[in-house]
Amino acid sequence: MKHRNFKTVPRMIFGRGAFDQLDEVLAEQRKSSKDLVVFLVDEIHKDRPLGQRIPKHDQDMLIWLDVTDEPKTTYVDALTEQVQAYCREHNDGNDPVSIIGLGGGSSMDIAKAVALLLTNPGGAALYQGWDLIKNPAVHHVGIPTISGTGAEASRTTVLTGPEKKLGMNSDYTVFDQIIMDPDLVAGVEKNQWFYTGMDCYIHNVEALNGTYINEFARAFGDQSSQLCHEVFLEDHPESEEKLMMASYMGGQSIAYSQVGACHALSYGLSYVLGYHHGIGNCIAFNVLDDFYPEGVATFRKMMEKHNIDLPTNVCANLTDEQMNKMIQVCSGMAPLWDNVYGPSWKEKVTPELLRGLYEKM
Template structure:
């Protein structure tokens, strides 16, 4: 679990005092910041860089890659003699995942691709802080950092992955576009659905999942919340949803979304929505609720993205999805392979 967290409107301004006790002599703090803030001088001034601290803008246009992590680590090590005092990620799920992965790889040899899987990391990560500016992914609290590698899309899942400190300031999510708000929020909703309907469910994950699920219904189907209340509650839904899957697992939508992401580069939240609309067989009540949310907010889910796939692309997509064994086990139990066959996945993908 994340050992330290602060929450509240304006709490971002506590960052300097939070970091002061972690500063090591001559060792900088490295800030990985979503490049949407590159021209926002008012916001950047609040970061309060000191001494040799460094700010690196990163693009979240594409899903994070192992090669991107390797490049960031190489550049940091070549510029500084000392390991950084810490890595601070400021942005959405992509930036959160990059910050977690970079902090791990600064202390572990090889490529980030070598650690895609479960519990492969041997050395503790550099101190790292997560500051989400979009709510829904749960990346701020999860024990994984999802990366697209040379042969698969899979997270670095380990006890060293979670942030040491998280700063949850709902004020930072102002100005997020409607589509991004919706798709990222649906990532949270689908986390809850897959956790609560999975075979790995336990009282701990259930308590978090139920709370996040109820918050999502209030935010996306209700009419009583102010914009400020909605921002705060979605940030809490993201946190609770992330906690729920950290102690259980996700399921069918995420497994298939990984295939879309690997082959087509589909953004994670969008990919989940594309898949989820066709999963009534597995989550009938919640797919119906999802479609109500889509209609209420007038969001368009991309259609037909798999129509022109080559046979090789389709087979790769199926292989990537089938490789998500813990996700399928959670969704369908130990005998999942009797239900989810390559032919079944082919049928589902060709609907999309």
């Protein structure tokens, strides 16, 4: 049996106030006065205090990201070209010494993707899949300002392409550095906090109940699940620190296992109807009693405690073309279904099964 040899984030800083060390981290990458850094920052922070704290030097580039929609391959391609043009003008065409992704999962995924495309030719859609990236990325740093996606820990950057929603899954995708500062997540709107946090909770349920489970994944998944219970059911003190660590540990858990049915269904839902990843996962998870009965029951208790009004009947008026596209995207997530059913998953993941699940949403 051959075991997976996977990469984890090599350097990390955790703690309140950690963001203030970003300039010090970047100083290690700057070798000359021309060396520049690119900051890719969720535009929600543009008029907030965090936007004024970005340690931008005169030669650096700052782009405010529009994450209204899930990240698209076309958007990533356009950003990469924008960065390359800036580098030609300000740094003799040399790549940035670092790319910083500051924001939620979408912002961090965009930063990962741009860092990869600066050193790998062609558009992002060429690399949607597993281990298609050939060259190491530019040094890149992830700084979450909301907790749950696990993007800070994962080897994927999830993008919506012309034909599918699928990650650029590669060891080269993993951040070189992450900074986890619980102070940055204060003031997040409640629904967004809940839906994004549930992404972490669902990671754990899918990993712990999957065929890929092993003691490495179980250790991280169990601890992450416990932290989620403390945050979402017990109103535990230090909830920001706890959810930030739950997010990281959930990402570590699936690094050596895999997500499952909920994420597969959510990808189809997001591709056709445009739902953001967190709320899409919640909509899908709420109909998966037959797959994860205990996990779904606890999820509903969490919703009730926090007065979350989850959208329903979202697939009621789909055209046949839309439904078929959702089924196509969902059924294409082979590793996820393998984690649910094992190698014979194709016998069970039929269009009828998927249609029935989407109709329940």
